[in-house]
Amino acid sequence: MIELKDLTKIYRTDTIETTALNSINLHIPEGCFFAIKGPSGCGKTTLLNILGLMDRPSRGELLLLGKNTAGFKEKELSRLRRQTIGFLFQKFNLIASLTVFENVELPLLYQKLPIASRKAKVEAMLGQLGLEARAGHFPHQLSGGQQQRVALARCVINDPRLILADEPTGNLDSGNGEEVMRLLSDLHRDGRTIVMVTHDDRYAAFAEKVIEMKDGGFAAE
């Protein structure tokens, strides 16, 4: 599914150069639940962003579904992201001015699906997650757990093969955190590849494989 070859990411300012990822090599097979652990600033999120095609490596290669993404233009990256990847964030990242329905609908909108099809899919997804009664609500009218469920619904609405979760339980209480992890496990069982960044060993335990990062590289596997 994903292959990283000698991947390096360096951030530069006028005076400082910071190596966020240092010659990483990694293979993530399709259908795998992968957890990445590590202290703050070790490069977890940078790695996740590169996997999600939101950032480009300074050096090395990223092969997604066997395709080398290095030469892809912004438009091709957007298309690949839209068709293949779903994101889940710690702070949910719902658009405040859109309703729950509209937030979940967003990826389908950019896939240019007809309105009827979008409506059916969103309603089904909200029903599946027990959010049908909240469809017309705005994010600030929901609890944290509900917001993360909406974010999860938005993440999977376009049926992505890869889900990237960045501390998805970080802003939730343990009950809601367990609930989100249970949902992610369900998605994994359905055959999706999941890459999750977490600090919490309890949630890392849900993964098939856990790697630890340190100073831009892998510390242990």
Added chain:
Amino acid sequence: MIWKHILMAFRQIGRQRFSFGIAILGLAISLAAFGHLLSYSRYYLDYDKNAENHREWYRLRYSEVHPEMGEHASASFFIPPARMLLRDIPEVKDHIVYWPSVIALNLICDGRSFQMQERVFVSAAFPKHYKMDIIYGNPDSLLADRNGILISESFSRNFFGDVNPVGTKVYVGENPRYFISGVFKELDPNLHLRHDHYSLWFQDDEDNGSSEDDWYLRGHVRVRIPDKEDVKIVQSKLNEMLEQHRAIIGQKGQLQAYLDPISKIHFMTGLKDDAPTMSITSVYTILLLSFMLLLSALVNFLIIIGLSWKKRADEFHFRRAVGAGRKELWYQLFCEHSTYFALSLLLGVAIYLSGLGLFSSLIQIDVSRYSLLTFPIAFSTLFTLLGLAIVSGMIMSYRYSGVSLEQDVWHSIHRNRGITVLLFAQMFISFAFITLAISMALHYSFIRNIDWGWDNKNTIQYKYLTINDEGRQNYYDARLLRTRIREIPGVTKESVSNFSVISQSLDDQNGFHEVQIYLADGSLETPVSSYLSSTIPDFFETREIKVVSGSIPEEASASQVVVNQSFADKYLPNPLGSRLRMSGDEDETNWYEVVAVVEDAWFFPTYHEMIPLITILKPYVIKYYQISWQEDRKQEVLPALSALFADAAGSGVFGYSASELELAQAEFYAQDKAHKDISLFMAMFVAFIAVMGIYAVSSASIHTQMKDISIRKVCGAELSDIIRLYAKKYCYLYIGSGLVGMYLANNLIRLYNSRYAIVPAASFLAYPVAAIVMALIVFIPLCLNIIKAFKADANQYLQAD
């Protein structure tokens, strides 16, 4: 505390140099431009107001009402009764007469030609009326003698240098006839009867032996009536006087006298022998536009200040956290706002003063003479602007001082609403401005490039009174002069006429006589109105005026005439062979025959409609000579012509004058050019302000929505999706402001065009062109901001704090 706030304001300017530069400098330049345009408007609005007690003075004019043909209003009045006014109408306390003679004399002074295009005769009270400042001469006897000539300072300096010329003799031919009686300081340019030399008409108590024949003399007559209530009485007495002299005057219709306040005559339209110096609507349009320009800059100023405060929401929050109340925040923001505004004001005044010279040279009027300090419109605008700035500053300070208290609500509910309203105002002003400016530019281009219908290239016109007769004393033989002109090397062709081919106004002085015509076909019992002039047959071929039907004989008889297409279209469907007669001609057997119809030709600006014109083909007197030169031989031909006319005039009493046709035609539209240039300049400035305003607003509004854009990006949105999303709001603004702006522009364009007889369809291209220009102004800055936002690192907006 106030100094701290002012210091903070300067720090903010330093931190956001670009946006504050646009806001402050934009407002300052607009203020300066507004001041310049006010001075320009004042130049016209103050016309003749520098005359002594101008509110007590009225122009006297008459109109003639025909039962069939309506009212023919004239700007002039009969000269003989003007002198009876003081004697017969006690309500009239003073009067002046101004009569420009159509005949130029061959005057010689100090052995050189003393060229005066026309002699201007005035009554003795004239110097007092225009508050003349006398440099040389006895102020009490400037116009005491009919042979005295009062000249201007510039005229004197050009001819006599720095010498006092008073007493110098002026000869007609070889006979000493006149003398210089005084030199006056240059008159204000916006005086209606301004000239550079004046001669006495008659002393009021002088017996000039005026006879009934003198009633044909008409000129500019002014009377002073101190009491407004008396105006009606004077008018009624004047009507009685005209009725008594009706037989002498020889007019067929009912005569009616009018008294117009002299400050208004400058803008009057519809008078047959006078054109307004400037359309009053044009003056008000300029005032309105300049106010809109100022408003647009003020809106921009407020938008940019508002956005800068929005960016400082965290700072305000921290200030509150350390104990500042809303009142203290409001006070700080208001002080900052006032500092920015005061800076703009000071800069504006500095730019106004330093730019006066440049603006004056652009419009060719010395606007520095028209102080804004005593101009009520300037004061009311300044107070309005100050009021707007203070009120808007107070409101904005109040709102933004509360940002930190209600930040969430602010962002989610009131997002940019106020700024959107301001943006709408700015866009609609820009729309109106740009549409108007483009329309004026197209219209100007049309009138400058109009097909005049005749050949005017590389041609000069001499005005010189000659006759087709050999050996008549004091007159030069026209045929001989033509022969001598043709002999000049480099002259390609010459033509002659009794009308000026470059006439600003259609009046007798320019050779266009308004006449009533009876047609012999019996279809019309009542006369029709037309213009009459004369030329010789070869004029049409020489000046390349096409013959539509019939033919023009090489040697015409005195009863043969040519009519133009307009005359034929209006009165005679089959004009060839038709006969016509002048109304008022005593000899009713005196019929003219139409031998040809020629295409319409513009011998006048397009303020006038194309006139029906009858041209007699055998004139006795010849007044105008049009001479064309070979493309590259102008420098050779013009001096030769000048020498020839000097030689011809040297042996007679008549003088001559000359003007190059293309320059004179450009002079027709000098005001239009100034208006067009001003409008285009202002439109460009408004467009610049609008681009900056839209860039600033879209930049700030997109900056606040970076997180939304990042979320959309991770959801798979492409650049085009984001552009479409944000362009939608601007599309609504664009369409809404476009409709309002173009509606306003349409009204202004109609007002502006009302002074022209013809309006080209091309003027309407202004609307689509303005729509395209505005689309670029609105959407390019927006797209640039969206591209910038899309390229930004989305991760920083998506990660946890």
